Amino acid sequence: MALARVERLGFSYPDAGAEALSDVSLRIDPGEVIALLGPSGSGKSTLLRALAGLVPHFHGGRFEGRVEVTGRDTRRCRPAELAGAVSSLFQDPEDQVVFGRVLNEVAFGLENLGTLPTFIWPRAHSALAEAGIPHLAERRTETLSAGELQRVCLASVLALEPALLLLDEPTSQLDPAGAEALLDLACELGAAVVVSEQRPTLPLERCDRVLFIEGGRLLLDAPREQALRWLGGHRPEYLPREATTLPENGDAGQALCRLEGVTFGYGAEPILADASLSLRRGEVVALTGPNGVGKTTLAKIATGLLQPQAGRVQRLGRACYLSQDPGRYLVTEQAAEEVALAVDGDLERAHRALAEVGLAGFERRHPRDLSSGERERLALAAVLVADPEIVVLDEPTRGVDPPRKAELAELIRREAPRRATLVVTHDLVFAGDVADRRVTLGAREHARA
Amino acid sequence: MSPVPAAALLASLAAVALVADRAWIVAGIAAALLALCLRAPRSRRWLYLTGTLGSALSVFVLSPLVSHQGYHVIWEGPRIPVLGLLDVTSEELAAGGTQALRLAAVGLAFAAYALLLDLDRLLQAAGFARRSVLAAGLATRLVPTLERDAAGFVEALRGRGVEVGGIRGRARLLSPLLAGSLERSLNLAEAMEARGFGRPGRTRAPSLPWSKLDRLAIAAAPLLVLGALWL
Numbered sequence: 001m002a003l004a005r006v007e008r009l010g011f012s013y014p015d016a017g018a019e020a021l022s023d024v025s026l027r028i029d030p031g032e033v034i035a036l037l038g039p040s041g042s043g044k045s046t047l048l049r050a051l052a053g054l055v056p057h058f059h060g061g062r063f064e065g066r067v068e069v070t071g072r073d074t075r076r077c078r079p080a081e082l083a084g085a086v087s088s089l090f091q092d093p094e095d096q097v098v099f100g101r102v103l104n105e106v107a108f109g110l111e112n113l114g115t116l117p118t119f120i121w122p123r124a125h126s127a128l129a130e131a132g133i134p135h136l137a138e139r140r141t142e143t144l145s146a147g148e149l150q151r152v153c154l155a156s157v158l159a160l161e162p163a164l165l166l167l168d169e170p171t172s173q174l175d176p177a178g179a180e181a182l183l184d185l186a187c188e189l190g191a192a193v194v195v196s197e198q199r200p201t202l203p204l205e206r207c208d209r210v211l212f213i214e215g216g217r218l219l220l221d222a223p224r225e226q227a228l229r230w231l232g233g234h235r236p237e238y239l240p241r242e243a244t245t246l247p248e249n250g251d252a253g254q255a256l257c258r259l260e261g262v263t264f265g266y267g268a269e270p271i272l273a274d275a276s277l278s279l280r281r282g283e284v285v286a287l288t289g290p291n292g293v294g295k296t297t298l299a300k301i302a303t304g305l306l307q308p309q310a311g312r313v314q315r316l317g318r319a320c321y322l323s324q325d326p327g328r329y330l331v332t333e334q335a336a337e338e339v340a341l342a343v344d345g346d347l348e349r350a351h352r353a354l355a356e357v358g359l360a361g362f363e364r365r366h367p368r369d370l371s372s373g374e375r376e377r378l379a380l381a382a383v384l385v386a387d388p389e390i391v392v393l394d395e396p397t398r399g400v401d402p403p404r405k406a407e408l409a410e411l412i413r414r415e416a417p418r419r420a421t422l423v424v425t426h427d428l429v430f431a432g433d434v435a436d437r438r439v440t441l442g443a444r445e446h447a448r449a
Numbered sequence: 450m451s452p453v454p455a456a457a458l459l460a461s462l463a464a465v466a467l468v469a470d471r472a473w474i475v476a477g478i479a480a481a482l483l484a485l486c487l488r489a490p491r492s493r494r495w496l497y498l499t500g501t502l503g504s505a506l507s508v509f510v511l512s513p514l515v516s517h518q519g520y521h522v523i524w525e526g527p528r529i530p531v532l533g534l535l536d537v538t539s540e541e542l543a544a545g546g547t548q549a550l551r552l553a554a555v556g557l558a559f560a561a562y563a564l565l566l567d568l569d570r571l572l573q574a575a576g577f578a579r580r581s582v583l584a585a586g587l588a589t590r591l592v593p594t595l596e597r598d599a600a601g602f603v604e605a606l607r608g609r610g611v612e613v614g615g616i617r618g619r620a621r622l623l624s625p626l627l628a629g630s631l632e633r634s635l636n637l638a639e640a641m642e643a644r645g646f647g648r649p650g651r652t653r654a655p656s657l658p659w660s661k662l663d664r665l666a667i668a669a670a671p672l673l674v675l676g677a678l679w680l
Contacts, residue, residue: 058639083645095636098583100590104569107654112645120654142593156644305607321608328598329605331625342609368628383609392608 003070003164003192004028004051010064011046011055020046022216024065028194030163033187035203035224036196037231037238038213039401040373044196047213048166051194052088053079070163084113087162091169091399092325093149096156102128102144103137106156113160127159128152131185146173147291154182158189167195171202172398175290175426198401199427201240204228212238237402244432246286248439253280256420257302257319257390262311264297271297274311277439279390279420284412286431287424289441295424296324298441299392302422317389324395327375330367335359335378338367342386353385354378357411373404380408384415391415392422397430409434451659452571454666459558459566461670465677466554472543474677475550482557489564496596497564501556509549513541563589570656587637591630598629 009024021043028034028051038044049055053074056063067074070085087109090096099105106124115123128134131151141149150173157165165186171179179202186193187206194211197203204210210227212220212235220230231238257279264272271294279285279302287295300306301313303321320342323329332338339350351363357377362370367378376396383391393412397405405427412421412434425431431438450458459482466478486494515532519540526535568586572579602622603613613619645651659667 052643054639054643058642078647079642080645080648083643083648086643088640088643090636090640092636095633096640098587098637098641099569099572101567101569104572104654108646109644111654112648112651114648114650114652117652117655120652124654160644300604303608305604318610320610321604323601323605323608326605328629329602329625331602331606331621341606341611379605386610388610 001071002027002068003030003032005068006047006050006065007067008065009047009050009067010062011050012062013046014060016061019216020061021050024213024216024218026211026218026221028164028192030192031190032192032209033203033207034192034194034209034211035200035207035227036194036211036213037200037203037235039403040198040399041371042214043216044213045168046216048088048168048194048196050074051164052086052166053077053082054088080112083109084160085162086164086166087157087160088166088168089150089153089157089170091172093146093153093173096153097141097149100140100142102133102139102141102152105141105152106159109156109160123159124155127155130158131155132181145292147175147178150174151178151182154185158185162191165189165191165193167193167197169196169198169399171197171199173291173395173426176428178291179426198397198399198405199429200238200402201429204238204240237406241429243428246432246435246438248437253282253420254316255280255314256316257422258312258314259298259302259308260312260314262298262301262308262313264294264301264306264308270309272301272308275441276311277302277422279422281389281420282417283436284416284421284423284434286435286438287422287441288426288428288431288438291426293441295441296394299394299422299424303390303392315390318386319390319392320383320386320388321392322379322383322394322396324398326379327367327370327372330375330379330382333366334363335365335367335370336363338378339382339385342382349385350381353381356384357381358407372399373401376400380411388419390420390422392424394424395426396423397425397427405430406433450666451657451663452566452568454659454663454670455566456562456571457670458666458673459562461673463555463558464674466551466558468674469677469680471680472547472550474680475547475554479550479554479557482554482561485561486557486564489560493593494560494564496592497556497560501553501560504556505549505553508552509545512545512548513537516541516544518544563592594633595626595630598626602626 005027007025009021010019011021012019024047036044046055050067051069057078069082097105098108103124106127107120110120110123128137131154133151133155136148150170167186171182174182183202183206195203207224209223210220211218220227222230255278259277262272262275263270275298289295297306301308303319305321330338335354336347336350339353340347343349354360354363357380359377359381367375370378396408400408409430423434462478466475469475486498514535519538521539522536523539524537528534568589572582572586599622606613
């Protein structure tokens with residue numbers, strides 16, 4: 001018997017012109033691991049929300065067809081009633097956390113499901129152990145790194161022992177090792193898992209079946225081997241790829257930014273100790289390393305947003321920094337005004353910068369009305385418009401689909417000869433595509449290049 | 450101390466500060482609460498303390514100018530339309546000082562609640578009105594989240610070479626901050642529903658038993674308010 005069944009599902013969000021999902025039919029069997037692929041805005045998250053009952057109950061909108069999970073019609077069952085049988089892990093862990101203490105966060109779902117009080121703490125502790133973070137039980141959630149917080153969210157989900165686990169880009173903030181560990185853990189549970197990812201290599205290595213969705217339509221529903229052949233013929237950018245090996249050293253070009261023996265800490269313990277880095281005109285450098293090792297801190301020091309506690313920083317020319325999740329930090333009411341902020345309101349330059357990132361015609365749109373991908377390109381235009389000599393992009397591919405990553409890589413390469421570019425990323429395949437060399441920051445090691 | 454007796458004690462101190470007639474009692478409460486708040490980490494407490502003490506100072510400065518009481522004039526200024534003659538009397542200063550102390554005490558009681566209490570344990574202990582307690586707990590956490598988001602906005606703009614300074618520059622951040630917090634709250638509500646929040650038949654994880662000090666604090670809380678009313 002199928003664990004979940006979707007029959008001719010069509011869905012439109014309230015006030016949306018186009019259908020988010022159209023005529024989608026599929027079944028999910030117990031224990032299956034399914035990779036859900038497709039471009040940004042194609043309907044992947046909507047499909048996951050439909051399986052959790054959040055569509056239509058939480059979002060409203062026009063719903064056609066039928067979704068059944070563990071024999072229950074999701075139109076008749078509220079998401080809270082499906083919780084336990086279905087559990088969801090969303091992209092941004094910060095938006096999922098209710099409590100201040102990790103153990104309470106994990107216990108929250110168990111309390112909601114009516115678990116016997118004497119079983120709640122032992123179950124919460126064992127879920128933390130399963131997620132590999134028993135040592136975080138008493139920590140405050142606001143003191144955790146993004147990677148740790150995502151594992152806490154996973155433990156909260158594991159505690160409920162769901163039959164169907166829905167993962168919506170769960171590894172977007174994790175380093176490769178952390179992402180691999182999280183997906184391994186999810187796939188070993190024995191539950192059916194549907195995982196949506198924009199770094200398709202890991203889910204494609206672990207899945208039994210692949211769904212490919214585009215424009216709200218399910219284009220592919222096939223076992224893994226057959227799906228790999230289809231992807232090779234139709235959407236090759238989604239195929240698993242080995243990252244290109246990059247050199248660590250480079251010596252061509254004028255050094256525009258030089259960090260020597262830089263030390264920095266947010267508390268008593270330094271996060272960076274004696275780190276050095278040099279960025280030269282015309283080169284793109286990828287800065288990689290595990291979560292929490294100080295990549296963002298080093299990037300901020302390179303652009304002058306943070307001052308080192310020891311060491312020297314030299315910059316020649318203007319430095320700009322594109323923060324992680326830049327779409328969250330847009331402040332004006334029109335795209336062109338947002339871009340013009342960095343050039344004293346020069347709208348002509350803003351229009352040119354928007355055109356360069358493929359947003360011509362979007363000048364008067366409100367930034368919050370744009371899709372997440374469009375917001376990111378807008379934020380990139382807002383940085384490049386000032387024509388800085390040094391550009392630092394912090395995780396620019398987070399939540400970006402493979403075709404748009406290729407476009408972004410092309411844009412960065414096109415702009416590279418005019419400046420020095422540093423790309424902080426966990427996406428080693430992207431790093432291989434875009435960078436001339438790679439600097440790896442390891443725990444308590446120096447970045448030397 | 451357990452969070453429920455501590456919250457009760459803080460609420461009773463705030464109530465006493467509001468109803469007490471004598472300024473020295475209010476001043477004592479404000480001073481004690483300020484000392485308590487100074488135990489919180491510096492990075493977290495500054496927002497609460499500057500907000501509370503700044504508001505109290507504003508009350509102290511402005512209320513003598515807009516109120517009209519007393520005969521012992523200390524300063525006389527121009528006549529302003531609507532407000533009338535601007536003057537400051539010693540009685541207005543005393544009344545303004547007391548009101549400022551009341552505001553400071555109430556604000557500091559809230560600051561101590563937000564900064565020092567384990568809101569999770571407070572929520573766990575709530576045997577009734579759990580939804581309201583959860584809403585209050587999440588609202589309390591909104592302050593540091595907004596603070597982090599505001600810092601994110603400033604940093605994102607500085608990263609583009611745009612300095613954020615002055616009242617106008619910071620005011621520009623209010624609307625996107627509000628929009629961002631609405632987005633966050635919707636995401637959180639969705640995640641909570643997906644984890645079964647609102648389903649009937651919920652249970653509660655066992656919480657730690659109260660100590661003698663906790664029982665004493667619970668008993669003292671109403672007595673403090675009654676004492677203030679009697680005095």
